[in-house]
Each structure stands twice: as structure tokens, then as C-alpha cells.
Amino acid sequence: MADIVLNEVSKSYGAVSVLEKVSMHIKSGEFIVFLGPSGCGKSTLLRMIAGLEAVNEGEIHIGDRRVDQLPPNQRGVAMVFQNYALYPHMTVRANMSFGLQNIGTDKAEITRRVEDAARMLEIVPLLERRPAQLSGGQRQRVAIGRAIVREPEAFLLDEPLSNLDAGLRVRTRVELAQLHNRIKATMIFVTHDQTEAMTLASRIVVMNNRRIEQIGTPMEVYSRPASRFVAAFVGSPSMNFLAVTAIADKGGRAAVTAGGSVIDTGIAFGALPGPEGLTLGVRPDALRVAADGSGSLTGKIDIVERLGDRTLVHVRLGDGSLVVAEDAGNSLLEPGMDVSLRPDGAATHIFGADGRAYHAG
Amino acid sequence: MSAEALPRVAEASERGGRDRAIDIGGLILTIITFAAALAAFFPIYWAIITSVKPDGEVISGSNSLWPGRFSFDSYIHIWNNTNIAIWYVNSMVTSLIITALVIVSSAGCAYALSQLDFPGRRVIYVLILACFMVPMQALIVNHFVLMAQFKLLNSWAGIILPQLIVPVVIIVYKQFFDSVPKEFREAAQMDSAGHFKILFRIYLPMNWGVTAALAIITFIGAWNAFLWPFLAATGEATMTVPVGITQVKDAYGIVYGKQMASAVAAGLPVAIVYLIFQRRVTQAIMLSAGVKG
Numbered sequence: 281m282a283d284i285v286l287n288e289v290s291k292s293y294g295a296v297s298v299l300e301k302v303s304m305h306i307k308s309g310e311f312i313v314f315l316g317p318s319g320c321g322k323s324t325l326l327r328m329i330a331g332l333e334a335v336n337e338g339e340i341h342i343g344d345r346r347v348d349q350l351p352p353n354q355r356g357v358a359m360v361f362q363n364y365a366l367y368p369h370m371t372v373r374a375n376m377s378f379g380l381q382n383i384g385t386d387k388a389e390i391t392r393r394v395e396d397a398a399r400m401l402e403i404v405p406l407l408e409r410r411p412a413q414l415s416g417g418q419r420q421r422v423a424i425g426r427a428i429v430r431e432p433e434a435f436l437l438d439e440p441l442s443n444l445d446a447g448l449r450v451r452t453r454v455e456l457a458q459l460h461n462r463i464k465a466t467m468i469f470v471t472h473d474q475t476e477a478m479t480l481a482s483r484i485v486v487m488n489n490r491r492i493e494q495i496g497t498p499m500e501v502y503s504r505p506a507s508r509f510v511a512a513f514v515g516s517p518s519m520n521f522l523a524v525t526a527i528a529d530k531g532g533r534a535a536v537t538a539g540g541s542v543i544d545t546g547i548a549f550g551a552l553p554g555p556e557g558l559t560l561g562v563r564p565d566a567l568r569v570a571a572d573g574s575g576s577l578t579g580k581i582d583i584v585e586r587l588g589d590r591t592l593v594h595v596r597l598g599d600g601s602l603v604v605a606e607d608a609g610n611s612l613l614e615p616g617m618d619v620s621l622r623p624d625g626a627a628t629h630i631f632g633a634d635g636r637a638y639h640a641g
Numbered sequence: 642m643s644a645e646a647l648p649r650v651a652e653a654s655e656r657g658g659r660d661r662a663i664d665i666g667g668l669i670l671t672i673i674t675f676a677a678a679l680a681a682f683f684p685i686y687w688a689i690i691t692s693v694k695p696d697g698e699v700i701s702g703s704n705s706l707w708p709g710r711f712s713f714d715s716y717i718h719i720w721n722n723t724n725i726a727i728w729y730v731n732s733m734v735t736s737l738i739i740t741a742l743v744i745v746s747s748a749g750c751a752y753a754l755s756q757l758d759f760p761g762r763r764v765i766y767v768l769i770l771a772c773f774m775v776p777m778q779a780l781i782v783n784h785f786v787l788m789a790q791f792k793l794l795n796s797w798a799g800i801i802l803p804q805l806i807v808p809v810v811i812i813v814y815k816q817f818f819d820s821v822p823k824e825f826r827e828a829a830q831m832d833s834a835g836h837f838k839i840l841f842r843i844y845l846p847m848n849w850g851v852t853a854a855l856a857i858i859t860f861i862g863a864w865n866a867f868l869w870p871f872l873a874a875t876g877e878a879t880m881t882v883p884v885g886i887t888q889v890k891d892a893y894g895i896v897y898g899k900q901m902a903s904a905v906a907a908g909l910p911v912a913i914v915y916l917i918f919q920r921r922v923t924q925a926i927m928l929s930a931g932v933k934g
Contacts (some may be wrong), residue, residue: 332827353833365824369846378842379832426832 282343426586546640750812854925
């Protein structure tokens with residue numbers, strides 16, 4: 281397994297730029313997830329690492345080799361495609377052997393590697409079947425098996441779970457995490473599904489609009505988003521944003537007026553820019569319903585979503601803005617009721633006009 | 642029966658009426674199709690029947706639809722008195738070579754046009770499309786002069802080379818390759834396969850049906866080709882079956898039974914190929930018409 285280093289990598293198609301000076305260092309054995317909305321450049325970046333897209337500027341290193349000018353088969357990486365791209369006329373065994381045959385691997389060695397991978401992925405009974413005779417989950421395993429037998433330095437996975445139904449997706453996600461724990465391989469996984477990113481990643485690379493917004497562990501990205509985009513994109517339901525109309529220094533911490541009320545935050549007043557264009561951000565799990573009516577925000581309930589373990593309450597505040605707050609699973613709240621909300625000051629965020637984030641603590 | 646059920650019954654009866662109307666339409670169409678099929682098949686039937694009638698019955702002017710007596714004298718005669726065996730060999734060899742070369746070269750050309758990025762790709766494709774619109778007859782003089790200058794007249798090579806230009810096969814292959822998700826090529830590239838391996842190990846085997854269909858229509862076209870082999874092969878030793886059977890008339894005057902026997906013998910391999918691969922031939926015709934089979 282090897283480190284992967286991207287150094288100011290850029291990509292454009294004619295005059296259209298799709299990636300601008302992307303740099304990162306992926307450590308050996310890490311499970312990295314490229315997360316971002318459609319069109320942000322995450323798949324292009326993965327394909328550039330794979331060698332399927334040319335690099336216009338910058339360098340890519342895998343291990344101690346510079347690889348950005350090498351063809352895909354010489355980069356020491358294996359890829360699992362979104363649609364698996366299993367050769368439909370070949371058996372599972374032939375699919376897994378094809379790459380090894382092409383590089384002249386000894387027959388006995390091919391058999392050993394294919395059977396080892398098949399045992400690890402529990403697809404031994406499927407070896408003589410063709411892809412059309414497999415379920416979606418089985419095909420996905422075969423695609424991973426085809427990558428494993430090549431013993432690559434890194435695995436590149438391009439939205440490999442997106443073709444699976446919801447239940448299978450969750451199961452396969454767990455299996456993928458188990459596989460990573462077992463083989464300790466460097467894996468780069470592309471997805472636009474933040475749940476996949478949060479559950480699988482050692483570190484998440486959040487991408488937006490041709491560039492990296494933030495690189496961090498799932499909890500860093502969730503708790504301390506680097507920008508308003510990251511705050512909005514990661515987390516479900518999404519973070520609440522309230523326009524800040526005034527800001528005051530309260531013992532070195534910022535007290536902001538937002539949603540028609542004054543909210544004490546844990547954010548250092550001195551670190552903030554001027555009050556213009558500021559936005560307060562608070563996640564639904566940090567905005568609790570105050571049963572005793574002592575919360576700093578008040579409003580009328582619009583919708584109640586009962587999820588079993590918790591209840592999501594959509595509240596229209598006095599200034600007309602809509603926020604989502606959390607209450608207990610057995611909440612008795614109903615639409616139309618007046619409610620009081622208490623934000624957790626330590627878990628609030630303030631975003632500048634440029635989208636930059638300021639956190640408590 | 643409840644009052645609610647009544648409208649449903651009326652609706653069902655109305656639907657039943659419509660079904661009957663559709664059946665009548667279908668019946669009329671079936672009759673028309675059957676009549677057209679009969680009209681198309683009749684000349685073939687007439688040729689077969691004439692070829693198995695004794696000479697006397699053929700020239701007696703009786704237009705009976707069934708022979709008074711079955712006779713295979715015409716077949717025995719053309720077998721014993723013409724070079725039909727050699728013409729068969731020539732036809733078989735030239736048709737098979739044309740088919741193999743057309744398939745391999747067209748698949749390679751189409752793969753390059755579909756999957757590789759190189760300067761002039763679009764221009765080449767437009768030129769191929771333009772070739773599709775130029776009939777063989779318009780080029781026949783050029784082909785003849787060229788083959789004569791190469792001293793390839795009266796040879797298999799002379800018959801084969803001009804028939805290797807089949808743009809429709811390239812176009813159909815390109816359409817097929819365009820429809821294959823690019824991830825297959827990329828997966829094969831990651832698997833260290835070169836372009837030849839990708840074409841012959843991945844793309845073509847992925848759907849042999851397309852190749853089989855194109856090979857069959859190319860073979861049938863090459864077997865039935867008359868104009869070019871007629872010009873390129875003037876000696877009996879290099880004639881193909883369609884050209885050779887014109888000699889039957891010259892050699893024996895107007896002998897309908899023998900002519901029909903040679904025509905049936907000429908068409909037999911194509912008919913057998915067609916009957917065995919009927920579905921593939923239909924698929925090929927649909928593919929070459931730009932309709933997915």
C-alpha cells in the first residue's frame with residue numbers, strides 16, 4: 281500500500297475548467313471519501329488518479345513514483361466502476377483473471393489469487409457464473425474481487441453503491457468497511473451520499489465547484505465545517521441558517537441577534553469580522569425544544585416529522601424564517617402549536633459573507 | 642346483478658366490440674401479407690418445379706403447377722457438363738474471404754472511429770458515410786482499370802478486393818461500439834489490455850449477434866454479387882456461381898429446365914444460410930437500416 285499525493289492538480293476541457301489546483305496527501309491505508317454534489321469534479325479527480333483522464337497541470341504521486349504521465353495499467357491502482365463494468369460474456373473467474381492474464385501472470389498464481397479473493401468476498405460458488413446471473417450485490421463483490429486480485433497499491437471506487445437498493449446498500453457499506461479493516465488498503469471512494477461518506481471514511485474530502493472545500497475526519501467535517509457549503513451539504517437534516525442582524529460582545533463571546541431573538545454563542549467575538557453579511561448556523565440536534573418555554577427562539581410549528589427515536593419539528597420563527605429543531609421520540613407536539621427552542625451555544629457556527637466558518641471553542 | 646355492475650358490463654362489451662374490429666383488421670393484414678408472400682415465393686417455386694420437370698414437359702408449354710413426373714436430369718446434366726463444381730469453390734472461397742476481411746477490417750475501423758480520439762476522425766467518418774451513398778456500379782470502371790493494371794483480372798484477388806468496401810458494416814459496428822458504455826474499455830485498460838485485445842476479447846464477444854448478423858449479410862451479398870465478378874472473371878476457371886450459370890444458356894441454347902436447375906443450385910447455399918440464420922439475417926437488415934434489433 282502506498283501514499284497518494286496530489287500536487288496542484290488542474291483539469292479543464294478547452295476553456296471549461298473542472299478542477300483547479302487540487303492538492304492533498306492521502307496516507308497509506310486510509311479510506312478517503314470524495315464527497316460533493318454532482319458536477320463538483322470528484323469523479324474527474326478519481327479518474328485522473330486512475331489515469332483515465334489526462335492531467336493538464338500538477339503532479340500525482342503514488343508511493344515514490346510520479347504517475348500522472350503513465351497509462352492506467354502502470355499506476356498500480358485498481359478501480360471499481362459505478363456500473364461495475366464486468367465483462368458480460370465472461371464468467372466471474374474469467375473476469376477476475378483477465379487482468380492478470382494480460383500481464384503474463386503464472387496460471388497457478390492466477391488461480392490462487394482468484395480463489396483467495398473469492399473466499400474473502402464469499403463468492404466462491406459464483407465463480408463459474410456470468411454477470412447476468414448475479415444480483416446487484418454479487419456483481420459489486422465481483423467487481424471488488426477483480427480489483428483485489430491485482431494486489432494494487434490503492435483501490436479507486438467510483439460510486440460503487442449507487443446502483444444498489446436501499447437495504448443492500450447499507451449491508452454492502454458495512455461489508456466494504458469490514459473489507460477495508462481486513463486488507464488495510466488505501467481506498468478512495470467517490471460518492472454524493474453523505475451517509476456513506478460519514479460511515480466509511482477515515483477522512484472526507486468535501487468538494488464543490490472545482491475545488492476542495494474541506495479535508496477532515498467525518499466528525500471534524502460535521503462539527504467544524506470549514507465553510508457554509510460544507511455545513512449545508514453534510515448532515516441530514518441540513519443545518520439551520522439564520523441571518524444575523526446584530527452582534528454584541530458578551531464576555532468575550534459573541535451574542536447575535538437572529539431569527540428575532542438574541543442567541544448566546546460560544547464563538548470568540550474578536551475573531552469575527554464586522555456584522556455585515558453574517559449568518560448563524562445551528563444543526564437541528566443542537567436546537568432543542570424547551571418544554572418549559574425558556575428557549576431563546578420562539579415560533580409556531582409548521583410540520584412534525586416523527587422518526588421514532590426522535591422527532592423533527594419544523595418551526596416558523598417570528599421573523600418568518602423556518603428552522604428544524606429536535607425533540608424526543610415521544611414528543612407530543614403538533615402542527616400549529618407555539619414552541620420555544622433553545623440553541624446549544626457551544627454548537628453554533630457563524631459564517632462570514634464569504635462563506636468562511638467561525639466555531640465555538 | 643347490481644346497478645353498479647351494469648356500466649362495467651356495458652364497458653366490457655364495448656371493449657369486446659373493439660377487439661373484434663381489431664381482429665378483422667388483423668385478418669385483412671394477414672391475408673395481404675400472405676398474398677404478398679405467395680407472390681414473392683411463386684417465381685422460386687416455379688424455378689424449382691421447372692428444374693425437376695423432364696425437358697419434354699418443360700418445352701411442351703404445359704403450365705402445370707406440379708410436374709407430371711419428377712426428373713433430376715437437369716441437375717445431373719449441369720453437374721456433368723458444366724464447371725459448376727469449380728464455380729462453387731470460387732464462390733465459396735471468395736465469399737468467405739470477403740466476409741472475413743470485411744468483418745475484421747470494418748470492426749477495426751469502426752472501433753477506431755468510435756473509441757479513439759485522433760485528428761480527422763469526424764472527416765473520415767463523413768467520408769465513409771459518403772461512400773455509403775456511392776453505388777458499386779459508379780465505381781466499376783475505376784475498379785476494372787485498377788484490377789487490370791494490377792493484373793488481377795481472372796483471379797480470386799481481383800474478384801475479392803473491390804468487394805471489401807462495405808461502408809454499411811463500418812457504420813453498424815460504429816453504432817454498436819458507441820452504445821457500449823465506455824467503462825468496459827476503461828476497465829479493460831486498467832486490466833492492461835491493448836486496443837486489439839479490447840476489440841477482439843471484449844467488444845466483439847460482448848455481442849456476437851451483431852458480428853454474426855453482419856457476417857451473414859456480407860456473405861449473402863458476396864455470394865449473390867454478379868456485376869463485378871462478371872467483369873472480373875472472364876475465364877470459366879475463375880467464375881463464381883452467379884456468373885457461371887450464364888454459361889448454361891450459351892452452351893445449350895434455350896433450355897429452361899437446365900437454366901432453372903443451375904439457378905436453384907446457385908441460390909441453394911444462400912437459401913440454406915438464410916433458413917438456418919433467419920433471425921440473424923432479420924437482425925442484420927434492421928441494424929443496417931439503423932433500427933436496433
